[in-house]
Amino acid sequence: MEFPSCCFTAPAAWSELWRHTTGVLAAAGFRVIALDLPPFGFSDRPGSYTRKDQAARINDVLANLKAKPAIIVGHSFGAGAATELVMRYPDRARGLILVDAALGLTVAPSEAPWIIQPKWIREILVSLTITNPVATKTLLESLIEKKERALPEFVAILQRPTTQRDTTPDIADWLYYFLGADRNAVSADRTAYARVKLPVAILWGDKDNTTPVEQALDLRTLLPPETTLTLLPGLGHIPQIEDPALFNDALLKALGKL
Template sequence: MRVPVDGGDLAVEIHDGDTPPVLAIHGVSGSRKLWNWVAAHGFSLIAPDLRGRGDSAHVPGAGISQHADDVLNVLDALELPSATVIGMSMGGYVAVDLAVRHPNRVRALVLVDGGLPMAAHAHMTPELLEAAFAPQIAARERTWTADEYLTVQATLNPLIDPTDPFIREYFAHDLTEDGRLRLPAETLVADAKDVIFGASRWQELTVPTWFVHAEWSTGPDTPPAYTVEQAAEFRAALPVLREPMLINEVDHGGTVMTRSGAAVTAEALADALK
């Protein structure tokens, strides 16, 4: 379906399942296809392509609060007074913003390797951020076939299974019909800056919250976005936060984009739906 927002309309995919509705918010360079692995567990998911991504690539603008306003429009369009919300990576920050500003619309919150402050962000500068995204920006200067793009992504993400049809569908959704990456570089960088340098309001959360995090960040044995110790500190500081769940032997993307990671994320979501 299409949902009108400021500047255009969002593409929203509805996964019919046997649960109450769940609003699913993807990460900074992702799309609605991120949630296919979780949807396979039988959840009723509402998965928008955020502005600048996928079939919403034509909608200009960026920013955590802008995305939160957009997904609020999605709830309104579906006439849902409230929903459980799950957000992965940047989607977690969007979900936190939504839950803090509109707590009556979020009955429970699931944060997947995002939404809470990352220690690495404290050492980031705008210059380092630009350098970190240089490969992604360069990739937008050329055209790709679906097979070429998948091969590169499988090299960059050694834990994904390139034979998984969900993987192929996910990365194919990044491309236009003529093989260009849909996500504009300026949108990617602007959203990343808002995540890293923006003020998080996580300590203002009042809705029941679950937190799932990965053992690694970008492949085996890499330092995680969140350590077990940091997760415990969040648990102690935030009364509404349930016991954090660590997913062993997956990285950031693998929390959702692998069968094993999605199974743990689905377990947390099922618990939140109760």
């Protein structure tokens, strides 16, 4: 018997932040595949971080693993790659779950702001924030509602990959696409969501200040009518670490409906 596959696409070393979830899913009979999208985590960094490129990488991983059509779970900016995957490679997936998705659909697609177009400026911004170990806990706290859940173990998970060589310039390259210069992504087109043929579920922390709940409500209107939206009370942008039990219960229920 082959277990149904559940593939997570996540930023940073955040695939490790799913450990309290992946074990629960494995126990429930899922084959769990958790990816760190480059240039984050310990993944190779081949350059070019458009959603199209990221979707192709996920497709390649699933193909090499000989995975049957999987339920794709995309969190934060990983949701862009997850959505791009199901739009470009619909046969690769049998369902899509979006968690606090950073899709940028409430603003018109555009080039990255002029102030960050020079790479040296982006490198300064990254060195002061994402790759600065002094700032890791503060950055994590800014993303979650339950500040006490910025535990040392989670801070360490986020810090470890940033010690790799060239992390700051690599993330600076990614930042250019993330902040707007990815207009060719299918998933940047608001009208494309109505054409998604797979079942979709949305999970969202109702206290998310990074991707506010208004974005979840907007996303729900773009997708087919049968799409479900579950708001997670009292949780922010990283619900899987803020309240693992509540999040896992909501995720399992969503999986059961796809």
